[in-house]
Amino acid sequence: MTDAPRDLGRDLARIAIFAALIIVLGTVTIPLPAGVPITAQTLGVMLAGTVLGPRKGPLAVLLVLVLAAIGLPVLAGGRGGLGVLVGPTAGYMLGWIFGVIVIGLIVRSGRLTWWRTAIGTVVGGILVVYLFGIPVQSLVLGVDLLPTAASTVxxxxxxxxxxxxxxxxxxxxxxxxxxxxxxSIRLERTRARAA
Known part of the structure; x- marks a missing residue:
């Protein structure tokens, strides 16, 4: 008897849990006049990348985006619907997908360490997300790229x-x-302390 169905079930459960975490963290939001709210949702995206890795992490993000696309209020501030996916935050949400992949690749490139995890969350969870989000926000709002980038500070x-x-x-x-x-994670070995 194979463990494949059990492993698939566990993977699906972990993906669903992180999708739910991303949604719940979206309830913590501070609206801004620029159209892009401050939200804790990106913390959930970062955690999906660090814990689920580069293959399963994006599935949690995609699940959230599919639920948003069908109209469920799963994004920051209880937003949902196709309109959200073409609004000023659309690029940031697209960036989540690629960001979680980058986070997972960096974190899983060796043993789990604080510095590898920190680099992964900063590069994938911030830089990659901004690289997608800023140009789309600029385009949607009709504001030049440089002022849009400055507004993200x-x-x-x-x-x-x-x-x-x-x-x-x-x-x-x-x-x-x-x-x-x-x-699928290699934990950092701790040095045995002399008693």
Whole structure:
């Protein structure tokens, strides 16, 4: 008898849990006049990348975006519907997909360490998301790219805090419950201390 159905069930459950986490974190939101709210949803995206990795993490994000597309209020501020996917935040949501892949690739490129996790969350969870989000926001709002990029500076401190939180939570989860990573993470070896 094979464990494939059991493994598939576990993977689907983990993807669903992280999709739900992304949705729940979207309830923590601060609207801004620029049209892109400050939200904790990106923390969920970062965690999906660090814990689920580059193959399953994007599936959690895609699940959230599909639910949004069919009209469920799963995005920041209870938004949903196809209109959200073509609005000023559309590029950021597209960036989530690629960002979670980059996070997973960096974090899984070796043993799980705080510095690899921090680099992954900053590069994938901030830089990649901004690289997709800023041009689309500029296009949708009809504002030049440079002022749009400058307007995102207000998000950077919060995003850096979320990257730090994602790093700390990932390392704590790895220590407390390694099976959350689906057996696909190499934990940093701790040096045995002399008694």
């Amino acid at each position: 207000v998000f950077l401190p919060g995003d850096l805090l979320k990257a730090a939180a994602a790093t700390a939570l990932t390392l704590a989860l790895a220590k407390a419950y390694p099976p959350a990573f689906g057996g």
